[in-house]
Amino acid sequence: MTEHKKTGFLKRFFFSLDHKDIGFQYLLTAMFMAAFGGFFVYVFRYNLAFGPDDIPLYGNLAAKEYNQLVTNHGAIMIFWVGMPMVLAVLGNFLIPIMIGTDDMAFPLLNKISYWTFLLSCIVLLSGFLMPTGAFGGGWTMYPPLSVSDFGYNNPNTTFKANFFTGNTFFLMAVALEFISMLMGGINFIVTTLNKRAKGLSLMKLPIVVWMINIASLLFMFSVGPLIAGTFMLLMDILVGTGFFDAYRGGDPILWQHLFWFFGHPEVYVLLLPSLGVVGEIFSTFSRKPFFGYKMVIFLVLIAGILSLVVWAHHQFVSGIDPGAANIFSLLTIIISIPFAGMVLAYLGTLWRGDIKFTVPMMFALGMLASFTFFGGFTGLHLGSNVFDIYAHDTYFVIAHFHYTLFPSVILGGFAAIYYWYPKFSGRKLNKTLGKIHFWGTFIFFNSIFIPLFWLGLQGQHRRIFDYSNWDKLLMQPNHIMARQIATVSLIFLIITQFIFLFNFFKSLYKGKVAEKNPWKSNTLEWQASSPPGHGNFALYPAVYRWPYDYNHPDRDTDFLPQNEK
Amino acid sequence: MNFFPESNSSIALEIDNLFWIITGVVGIATVITLFLFVYPMITRKKKRTKIERYMVDFTHKHRIWLYTGMFLLLMGDLYILVKEHSIWQRVEQELPEPDFKIAIVGKQWMWEIIYPGPDGKLYTDDDVSAINNLHLPVNRVIHMDLKALDVIHSVFLPQSRFKQDVLPGRTITRWIKLNKEGKFDITCAEICGLGHSMMRGNLFVESEEEWKDSMDKIYGIKK
Numbered sequence: 001m002t003e004h005k006k007t008g009f010l011k012r013f014f015f016s017l018d019h020k021d022i023g024f025q026y027l028l029t030a031m032f033m034a035a036f037g038g039f040f041v042y043v044f045r046y047n048l049a050f051g052p053d054d055i056p057l058y059g060n061l062a063a064k065e066y067n068q069l070v071t072n073h074g075a076i077m078i079f080w081v082g083m084p085m086v087l088a089v090l091g092n093f094l095i096p097i098m099i100g101t102d103d104m105a106f107p108l109l110n111k112i113s114y115w116t117f118l119l120s121c122i123v124l125l126s127g128f129l130m131p132t133g134a135f136g137g138g139w140t141m142y143p144p145l146s147v148s149d150f151g152y153n154n155p156n157t158t159f160k161a162n163f164f165t166g167n168t169f170f171l172m173a174v175a176l177e178f179i180s181m182l183m184g185g186i187n188f189i190v191t192t193l194n195k196r197a198k199g200l201s202l203m204k205l206p207i208v209v210w211m212i213n214i215a216s217l218l219f220m221f222s223v224g225p226l227i228a229g230t231f232m233l234l235m236d237i238l239v240g241t242g243f244f245d246a247y248r249g250g251d252p253i254l255w256q257h258l259f260w261f262f263g264h265p266e267v268y269v270l271l272l273p274s275l276g277v278v279g280e281i282f283s284t285f286s287r288k289p290f291f292g293y294k295m296v297i298f299l300v301l302i303a304g305i306l307s308l309v310v311w312a313h314h315q316f317v318s319g320i321d322p323g324a325a326n327i328f329s330l331l332t333i334i335i336s337i338p339f340a341g342m343v344l345a346y347l348g349t350l351w352r353g354d355i356k357f358t359v360p361m362m363f364a365l366g367m368l369a370s371f372t373f374f375g376g377f378t379g380l381h382l383g384s385n386v387f388d389i390y391a392h393d394t395y396f397v398i399a400h401f402h403y404t405l406f407p408s409v410i411l412g413g414f415a416a417i418y419y420w421y422p423k424f425s426g427r428k429l430n431k432t433l434g435k436i437h438f439w440g441t442f443i444f445f446n447s448i449f450i451p452l453f454w455l456g457l458q459g460q461h462r463r464i465f466d467y468s469n470w471d472k473l474l475m476q477p478n479h480i481m482a483r484q485i486a487t488v489s490l491i492f493l494i495i496t497q498f499i500f501l502f503n504f505f506k507s508l509y510k511g512k513v514a515e516k517n518p519w520k521s522n523t524l525e526w527q528a529s530s531p532p533g534h535g536n537f538a539l540y541p542a543v544y545r546w547p548y549d550y551n552h553p554d555r556d557t558d559f560l561p562q563n564e565k
Numbered sequence: 566m567n568f569f570p571e572s573n574s575s576i577a578l579e580i581d582n583l584f585w586i587i588t589g590v591v592g593i594a595t596v597i598t599l600f601l602f603v604y605p606m607i608t609r610k611k612k613r614t615k616i617e618r619y620m621v622d623f624t625h626k627h628r629i630w631l632y633t634g635m636f637l638l639l640m641g642d643l644y645i646l647v648k649e650h651s652i653w654q655r656v657e658q659e660l661p662e663p664d665f666k667i668a669i670v671g672k673q674w675m676w677e678i679i680y681p682g683p684d685g686k687l688y689t690d691d692d693v694s695a696i697n698n699l700h701l702p703v704n705r706v707i708h709m710d711l712k713a714l715d716v717i718h719s720v721f722l723p724q725s726r727f728k729q730d731v732l733p734g735r736t737i738t739r740w741i742k743l744n745k746e747g748k749f750d751i752t753c754a755e756i757c758g759l760g761h762s763m764m765r766g767n768l769f770v771e772s773e774e775e776w777k778d779s780m781d782k783i784y785g786i787k788k
């Protein structure tokens with residue numbers, strides 16, 4: 001074990017191989033990208049509620065810019081906020097220390113993964129500087145629109161002109177991001193399999209470590225076809241190969257299969273680590289063993305496998321064979337069963353619990369509630385191929401998937417930050433500000449998206465700059481009001497986040513000093529000092545039990561760390 | 566508060582109805598789950614022994630929750646699947662004999678409607694095309710050949726709860742039967758570039774006489 005040396009911030013920030021430093025880099029980068037994703041959504045939502053002129057902090061918005069902002073908002077939130085937050089940040093901070101080791105299996109690969117990620121951010125944002133402007137064909141990049149704005153390659157354009165387009169940069173950025181996350185995922189899995197503390201069998205792993213690993217596996221299983229697809233699409237753009245051009249023997253629907261073969265598992269990649277966080281927090285703050293541990297792992301594996309064969313529920317009306325749509329509808333609706341089991345097991349942990357409403361617990365409860373009641377249940381509506389005929393590409397879908405993604409990425413992410421902050425910074429966040437932050441985030445999040453469900457049922461279709469063409473259908477006073485409620489709530493939601501930023505950065509320097517195990521929790525990271533030095537543990541811990549022995553009848557205390565006999 | 570816009574076909578009513586069926590299943594599940602969520606929170610202060618708290622999964626009788634819950638939801642799922650299946654078959658997998666045939670071509674950024682012309686046959690020399698205005702007779706089975714020219718568009722008729730993506734290089738034939746006269750909307754539900762939000766069309770559902778009249782006007786037989 002190496003001595004912890006004091007190094008300068010910049011040097012440490014850019015060159016450290018320590019998993020905690022890399023986790024912190026990912027966290028700051030994700031927050032930086034979230035600022036873009038959040039600003040974009042503010043601009044286009046403002047337009048939807050109050051029109052495109054004189055948007056504060058932006059100016060006038062044109063239709064083309066609307067498409068660009070929507071597209072980049074979606075892509076940033078998924079690939080540059082969601083993926084780093086739940087996979088890279090959690091995986092890096094938590095895996096080595098929770099399994100009782102000093103670092104990742106491949107620290108250098110870990111660093112390269114971060115640098116590739118940073119590069120992908122730069123490539124994506126430089127898309128906005130291209131002569132054609134940023135890519136605006138939707139984050140799903142459906143060709144032929146993603147090949148060129150007019151659906152075909154102009155044979156007279158040069159390679160160079162095709163290269164310096166938003167489309168090319170967008171695709172390259174996505175490809176780089178995949179590479180980065182692949183390197184991270186390999187690292188997580190190898191580390192978990194090989195570097196566990198003595199006595200820490202797989203069935204004694206904290207649930208969040210399980211979830212991050214399953215998510216990484218799922219990502220690896222599903223991303224391959226899309227990497228092939230991305231390459232084909234790039235070739236279509238750059239040299240006009242026509243893989244997706246129906247007039248030249250290609251097929252635009254092929255892309256949709258490749259994309260959603262990845263895209264559906266991807267939403268579980270974002271969900272699972274976050275569910276893992278919620279599991280840790282539920283057990284700790286209910287002071288009870290995690291209920292149904294093996295069952296949950298088993299159900300997650302089932303759901304993971306099923307998630308690889310439901311992708312065409314995004315394509316019920318895209319021109320696939322209607323007979324096949326029946327099978328995808330069946331599988332999609334059935335996937336609700338393992339999720340129901342998981343949610344019930346989680347609620348089993350709360351049952352008879354000595355529940356403590358700390359800030360991380362509030363975020364965790366908010367995460368599970370909004371995911372289940374609005375995200376999961378409306379999945380049944382959309383899994384029905386018949387109802388999806390109507391709901392597809394309306395705001396009903398927008399509201400549904402934000403009710404799955406926002407809890408996974410944002411609420412789950414905040415839960416994790418509030419929970420592990422004392423460990424990794426050595427200081428405590430302010431509780432009162434945390435509670436205000438929770439209530440603001442939770443209430444405004446709901447008041448944004450509940451109106452959008454209703455607008456979707458009214459037939460409001462998505463990715464539309466201006467609804468005034470549909471005066472009778474979509475421009476009645478209550479439609480306009482619903483849009484304005486959503487937008488005003490968004491503005492409040494964004495303002496609330498400044499409370500968090502203030503708390504986060506101020507507490508880094510001025511927060512109350514945190515003890516080793518402030519939540520009286522069992523997992524190994526709480527046995528290291530706060531913050532853990534380089535190498536994490538002064539002595540490698542040995543493990544004697546699973547992580548959830550809260551209120552063990554044989555003990556006087558209500559918790560029992562994994563490394564105690 | 567109305568949840569859906571007005572409807573102009575019997576299929577539309579069935580789809581709305583299916584929404585409420587699913588919402589019913591979900592509603593029951595919500596009530597049960599909500600109870601399991603809230604009850605432990607309001608009783609959290611109750612004094613309990615360690616034995617009561619130390620519920621370790623597979624030794625504890627409460628695991629029956631999981632199985633019962635999953636089983637109940639499975640029943641709900643099957644109910645939904647049974648209800649939806651026949652609708653899907655009729656809407657998407659069957660093609661009743663047509664009374665009238667037209668083609669719709671999505672292009673940047675308009676809907677081209679191709680009428681069969683006075684001979685009543687599509688794809689002959691006397692076909693007439695119109696932009697954005699679709700006239701259809703009420704209570705007739707209509708076949709629509711759906712196509713796109715440049716990029717993917719999606720024919721979305723909100724009041725008929727009808728949607729079909731249209732693809733360059735492909736023709737997809739679908740049917741529709743409308744039971745209410747009036748003026749309705751045609752929208753594009755798939756992003757298709759700059760003018761995506763300008764792809765507005767009108768669907769006029771007309772009685773037999775009115776419709777003949779409109780056709781004559783479109784064909785130039787009558788001014």
Ligand code: HEM
Nearest residue numbers: 041070071074077078082138139405406409462463464490
């Ligand atoms: C902070 C609050 C957020 C609000 C108010 C919001 C709002 C919206 C809206 C209204 C759209 C649809 C725009 C349109 O179709 O014209 C949209 C698209 C999207 N959002 Fe969000 N969003 C938020 C956060 C997130 C988060 C956290 C994620 C994912 C982790 C996300 C992922 C997406 C995606 C993937 C799309 C689709 C983009 C596309 O159509 O190409 N959003 N968002």
Ligand SMILES: [Cu+2]
Nearest residue numbers: 263264311314
């Ligand atoms: Cu999916």
Ligand SMILES: [Cu+2]
Nearest residue numbers: 753755757761
């Ligand atoms: Cu369109």
